Amino acid sequence: MVSLAARAVAAYSRVVLKRQPRSPEHLVRHLRARLDHNPLPVLLFPGVKRQTFAGNGIHGEWLSVGRPTQAVLYLHGGGYVAGVTSTYLTLCGKLARALKADVYLPSYRLAPEHPFPAAIDDAIAAYTLLLKQFPANRITIMGDSAGGGLTLGTLLALRDRGMPLPKCAVVYSPYADVTQSMDSRRYNAKKDDMFTHGTFTASMNLYGQTDEDRRNPYASPAFGDYHGIPPLFITVSEDECLRDDAHMVAERARLAGVDVEFVSRRGLVHVWPIFYPMMPEARLDVRKTIRFIQQF
Numbered sequence: 001m002v003s004l005a006a007r008a009v010a011a012y013s014r015v016v017l018k019r020q021p022r023s024p025e026h027l028v029r030h031l032r033a034r035l036d037h038n039p040l041p042v043l044l045f046p047g048v049k050r051q052t053f054a055g056n057g058i059h060g061e062w063l064s065v066g067r068p069t070q071a072v073l074y075l076h077g078g079g080y081v082a083g084v085t086s087t088y089l090t091l092c093g094k095l096a097r098a099l100k101a102d103v104y105l106p107s108y109r110l111a112p113e114h115p116f117p118a119a120i121d122d123a124i125a126a127y128t129l130l131l132k133q134f135p136a137n138r139i140t141i142m143g144d145s146a147g148g149g150l151t152l153g154t155l156l157a158l159r160d161r162g163m164p165l166p167k168c169a170v171v172y173s174p175y176a177d178v179t180q181s182m183d184s185r186r187y188n189a190k191k192d193d194m195f196t197h198g199t200f201t202a203s204m205n206l207y208g209q210t211d212e213d214r215r216n217p218y219a220s221p222a223f224g225d226y227h228g229i230p231p232l233f234i235t236v237s238e239d240e241c242l243r244d245d246a247h248m249v250a251e252r253a254r255l256a257g258v259d260v261e262f263v264s265r266r267g268l269v270h271v272w273p274i275f276y277p278m279m280p281e282a283r284l285d286v287r288k289t290i291r292f293i294q295q296f
Contacts, residue, residue, distance in 0.1 A: 002267040005279045010193040010269045017194050021202040028112065028206065031082035038086040040275070045097045050089065053104060056129040058122050060106035061085045063092050068102040070138040071130050072293075073166075075123055075154075077145030077271060079175065079199075080111045080207035088144075091276045091286065098290045101140075104130060108150070111207040116178075116219045119146075119207070123154040127166075136164035140293050144271040145242070146207075148174030152221035152249060155229050167296040170233040170289055173242050173271045174249060176222035178208045179215060182244035191239040194270045200241065222248040226256035233292040235263040235285055240270045261292055 017034055021027035044050060044063075053062040074092050076083045085105035092103040108122035123141075130139055143151035148171035158165055180200045189197040208214030217224035222245050232253055236246035250262045265272070268281055273289065276282040 003280045005275075006268055006272065006281055009272070009275055009279060013193045013269050018192070018196060020196050020198045024112070024202045024204075024206055027199065027202040028081050031079055035078050035082040035087070036084055038084060038089075040087060040090060042086065043090045043093065043277070045093045048093045048096045053129075056125045058106050058108070058125045058129065060104060060126070061089070062105070063089070063096045063103040065096050065100055065102060068100055070099060070101045070140070071134045072096070072099065072101050072103040072140045072142055073123075073127055073130055074103055074105045075108065075141070075143035075147035075150045076105060077143070077147045077175070078110070079203055080119060080146045080150075081203070082110065083146070088274060091274050094276060094286060095290065099293055112209075115209045116207050116213045116216070119150050120153055120157055120218050123150055124157060124161075127154065127158065128163075131164065137167045137296075139166040140168050140170065141166050142170040143174070144172035144274055146175045148172055149176045149178070149219075149221055149245070152176055152224065153218040156221060156224045156226075157218050159228050165228070165230050168231045168233070168293060169229075170292065171246075171249070172235045172273050173237065173240060174221075174234065174245055175242055176245035176249050177220045178203075179220055180204055182222070182242075182248070184244035185241050188239055188241050188243055192241045192270065193239075195241045197241070222252070224252065226253040226258050229253060229256065229258050231259040231261070231292075231296065233261045233263075233289060235265070235273060237268040237270060237272065238264055238266045239268070242270065261288075263288060
């Protein structure tokens with residue numbers, strides 16, 4: 001049974017976020033108007049301090065704890081064209097306190113002004129900055145939606161560059177196919193509380209501006225080779241347009257020998273764990289996230 005809180009979030013999303021875009025430019029304006037500010041209350045937990053960071057050509061927000069034992073790099077969502085780090089402060093503050101971790105939220109460059117591979121370059125720059133303070137086996141990379149796709153693309157790029165890989169990664173409803181070829185874009189378009197099929201057709205040329213870029217596994221990690229990638233935690237709603245992206249990533253990762261923990265729910269909005277603590281389902285799956293990271 002879906003909670004009342006989850007139904008309220010879904011209803012809000014349908015009214016405020018779900019639109020049939022008239023053009024790519026209209027989509028960018030709409031997403032930035034809705035996502036370039038934080039609609040959620042910020043709860044900072046005792047012992048967690050909010051700061052800013054800058055270095056290695058990247059900047060962002062940093063939630064610090066006393067004597068951290070590990071770090072989390074959190075890559076925000078927003079379709080590669082919008083989104084702000086402040087939306088994630090409550091969730092990331094919970095992770096910081098529960099994991100005794102410093103959490104870094106970089107403000108990576110956005111399309112269409114900065115198309116692929118700008119976001120990948122910035123994510124790698126942020127990860128490289130973390131490596132100066134934490135060994136790779138004490139770092140987790142996380143992200144939701146486009147940030148989830150960016151997390152996966154970053155893992156593939158780090159491996160291919162021969163860089164040390166993080167201990168694990170977490171992706172919530174990853175946007176992992178910018179070629180827009182996944183069938184769930186269409187068959188879940190009416191059920192999805194946030195997106196329409198037009199959301200994705202309008203965004204076709206915004207991040208990956210050429211066919212070659214869109215097919216690149218760093219941009220569309222649903223088609224990547226996952227050999228050598230660390231364990232993955234993946235969540236997805238069976239009713240969202242990005243449903244097939246998550247299932248494809250899980251399948252390809254498992255075939256490559258990667259340990260995958262996969263959480264699938266019905267009737268929930270896209271990236272529901274970010275609505276911690278207001279949704280019981282979010283509280284449940286954030287606890288699962290924490291337990292997953294604590295294993296390694």
